[in-house]
Amino acid sequence: MTVTRGLEGVVATTSSISSIIDDTLTYVGYDIDDLAENASFEEVVYLLWHRELPTKAQLEELKKQLAENADIPKEIVEHFKLYPIANVHPMAALRTAVSLLALYDEEADDMTKEANYRKAIRLQAKIPTIVAAFARVRKGLEPVAPRRDLSFAANFLYMLTGQEPDAVAAEAFDKALVLHADHELNASTFTARVCVATLSDMYSGITAAIGALKGPLHGGANEAVMKMLTEIGTVDNVEPYIRGKLANKEKIMGFGHRVYRKGDPRAKHLKKMSEKLTKLVGEPHWYEMSTKIEEIVTSEKALPPNVDFYSASVYHCLGIDHDLFTPIFAISRTSGWIAHILEQYDNNRLIRPRAEYTGPGKRSYVPIDERG
Ligand SMILES: CC(=O)SCCNC(=O)CCNC(=O)[C@H](O)C(C)(C)COP(=O)(O)OP(=O)(O)OC[C@H]1O[C@@H](n2cnc3c(N)ncnc32)[C@H](O)[C@@H]1OP(=O)(O)O
Numbered sequence: 001m002t003v004t005r006g007l008e009g010v011v012a013t014t015s016s017i018s019s020i021i022d023d024t025l026t027y028v029g030y031d032i033d034d035l036a037e038n039a040s041f042e043e044v045v046y047l048l049w050h051r052e053l054p055t056k057a058q059l060e061e062l063k064k065q066l067a068e069n070a071d072i073p074k075e076i077v078e079h080f081k082l083y084p085i086a087n088v089h090p091m092a093a094l095r096t097a098v099s100l101l102a103l104y105d106e107e108a109d110d111m112t113k114e115a116n117y118r119k120a121i122r123l124q125a126k127i128p129t130i131v132a133a134f135a136r137v138r139k140g141l142e143p144v145a146p147r148r149d150l151s152f153a154a155n156f157l158y159m160l161t162g163q164e165p166d167a168v169a170a171e172a173f174d175k176a177l178v179l180h181a182d183h184e185l186n187a188s189t190f191t192a193r194v195c196v197a198t199l200s201d202m203y204s205g206i207t208a209a210i211g212a213l214k215g216p217l218h219g220g221a222n223e224a225v226m227k228m229l230t231e232i233g234t235v236d237n238v239e240p241y242i243r244g245k246l247a248n249k250e251k252i253m254g255f256g257h258r259v260y261r262k263g264d265p266r267a268k269h270l271k272k273m274s275e276k277l278t279k280l281v282g283e284p285h286w287y288e289m290s291t292k293i294e295e296i297v298t299s300e301k302a303l304p305p306n307v308d309f310y311s312a313s314v315y316h317c318l319g320i321d322h323d324l325f326t327p328i329f330a331i332s333r334t335s336g337w338i339a340h341i342l343e344q345y346d347n348n349r350l351i352r353p354r355a356e357y358t359g360p361g362k363r364s365y366v367p368i369d370e371r372g
């Protein structure tokens, strides 16, 4: 048996959703640079689910469906109040809430194409409402009901704060959502596909994916980056802090990637946004610290920043709590997870690799009284 640790380089499926070739990322053939500059998140959701950009009418219909399905059962909010919410990570709460959501969907186990599409809409629409409600309930605030007249991005910021965001914030957040929407067979998407390839339901697939995204080697890195920036504190402290970590063979969060070699094409967009927003909110040191870290890590380790590095300071400037950074990633990536789940259902085969056994050789059972 040949073991490929971490399945590096293993091609496990075909997919017509997104591709990474020579460090270029495309969604259904459209370069991420093009989409980041021009497309709204709702257009990207349509693109990922239908493999074509929407017409005006198709886009309006999708927006309407998302807006109409954004309310969540009151039991989800009541559930937040049953546990010590102040000590619970929002990704753990989101994972549980999405699982709970399935219990309020009569179509949860209906595997028809039509029901799966309706569930896709419900999940994409309700996940932001869950995240925003959790963020408010833990501060002793009432959830803010979703607004149907706002864009997907603006509505999330509105539900979080109770204030309609200004155009700069709404546009920046929308662009961040576009940049995080899909990424070929990353760990959480693979998890979703493994789960639903048993012909389990969409809620199970998304719940599993949220669990995989939570880890700091994947989506959890954006929160870890902000923790690092906060610990470093000043531009002068970057050099000793980063060199110390590298000398101890510790990883620098937000750097490196399993697939990209020259660099993550999403990072430059977030870097530009970080430069602009940190200046705008009068906290340019986050950007200055980040670029200094980038200089050192690229020169010492030849590791470029990934999508999680500059997104941290971007979200911080939008006034978002640091432990909500990964749930925000989940809000966007739900669109990609759903596209992959639907693609898996359309051409399914159980995903079941092998393991090379390395335990003891064959042994005989020893009765408990005779064991030393
Ligand atoms: C949305 C996303 O998921 S993007 C990724 C988010 N994750 C992070 O930012 C966490 C930090 N980065 C990492 O841990 C890794 O680069 C990963 C998990 C992204 C990719 O991991 P892999 O492809 O398995 O690479 P692996 O962890 O084996 O690293 C290869 C070598 O580069 C080093 N390396 C990789 N990333 C880093 C890093 N961020 N800082 C320092 N060294 C690193 C490793 O220590 C290892 O060195 P060695 O060969 O001397 O032992």
Ligand SMILES: O=C([O-])CC(=O)C(=O)O
Residues within 6 Å of the ligand: 182, 183, 185, 186, 187, 218, 258, 259, 306, 307
């Ligand atoms: O593709 C990966 O391994 C991780 C990543 O960048 C993503 O999920 O956006």
